[in-house]
Amino acid sequence: MTTARSTDPMPAADLYDVLARRRDVRSEFTGGEIPADVLHRVLTAAHSAPSVGLSQPWDFVLVRDESTRRAFREHVLAERSVFAAELSGERADTFSKIKVEGIVESGLGIAVTYDPDRGSPAVLGRHAIADAGLYSVCLAIQNLWLAATAEGLGVGWVSFYREDFLRRLLDIPSGVRPVAWLCVGPVDALAETPDLERHGWRRRAPLEDVVHHDKYRRGEPR
């Protein structure tokens, strides 16, 4: 971990404020360092997430090595082109303006993985739903994201990659699944509107569209 120390005490951040300010960051990273105590709080937040059978099946690989991050970025940009090739017309034009990663600029990548062997063989709560452990890892990611937001950091989840590439890059064992690459670092500011909405890719839907009562309401695809 970095040895820089923060001069700020642990911030008192209102949950609802953090939930509203949290953004998926690509462009706003300053490249500054994350103080060690801040990073420790953010990782502690992730590690305090709920998990099926208290299995805590997550791992966090902190990637500072620049050549590793540059290699990952090259792969991500190639996958960006794969997706771009599927698009045409207005979708292609809109996507061409959208940045999908801040891997080098952010200074720190956190690869989050899922280890299904943690707590096995009898993981309480997983016998009927094999993916329950994977779900736990995502809960830890959201804790991390919110704590980082409270600390004035930005987080950007990059998903333009092949799991096998990331596994080889970071020497992740074959039984362990990469779940996310998070770009994490100080930011100038957080955007008020999500990038994808600002660029016209897609709008946020009203809450009413996704709330049902007692039975799932069939409707038009959205």
Place this chain on the structure above:
Amino acid sequence: MTTARSTDPMPAADLYDVLARRRDVRSEFTGGEIPADVLHRVLTAAHSAPSVGLSQPWDFVLVRDESTRRAFREHVLAERSVFAAELSGERADTFSKIKVEGIVESGLGIAVTYDPDRGSPAVLGRHAIADAGLYSVCLAIQNLWLAATAEGLGVGWVSFYREDFLRRLLDIPSGVRPVAWLCVGPVDALAETPDLERHGWRRRAPLEDVVHHDKYRRGEPR
């Protein structure tokens, strides 16, 4: 939604405090009603989660109907027995003391689902990782869990069920996947220690065990 109104304003809850107090609740539900404005804030928190390609692929089925909740509970208890039958010795004894659901006591079930067609066919960020949409749903669940904790509610994620059973029970379309059943309601208190740790099922691991630097560190299975 319930028409009861809360007399309290929106609570100012510190994020780190909420992260630490959050528990997976089984036994502490009072059976009280959730005020409509409180439930609206909790669902709004869930709906403000990040999602791949801004697809917002989640739905929330609010289940108040008691016969539906009782039918689900019967199914869950049967699945509890399926898991119990896999155990022997100390594991069987320890599990016998552990409550796995509060479906009827909590007063409200929230079934959370994943719709892969939301925003399709070209979901930005999902071409290489099909499960990215499923991950988004879990981020929404964690937002919901934290907001509920801030509001003095308990949440208990039940995962002793078969997805097909829940799909039929709530009339969920075949292309939509049930991800969670959350028991939600007012609680007497939140336990200081997770139930599974208190009952001796499993202990929380130190953060150091799950943090790696630049490469995944191979170690003993934990």
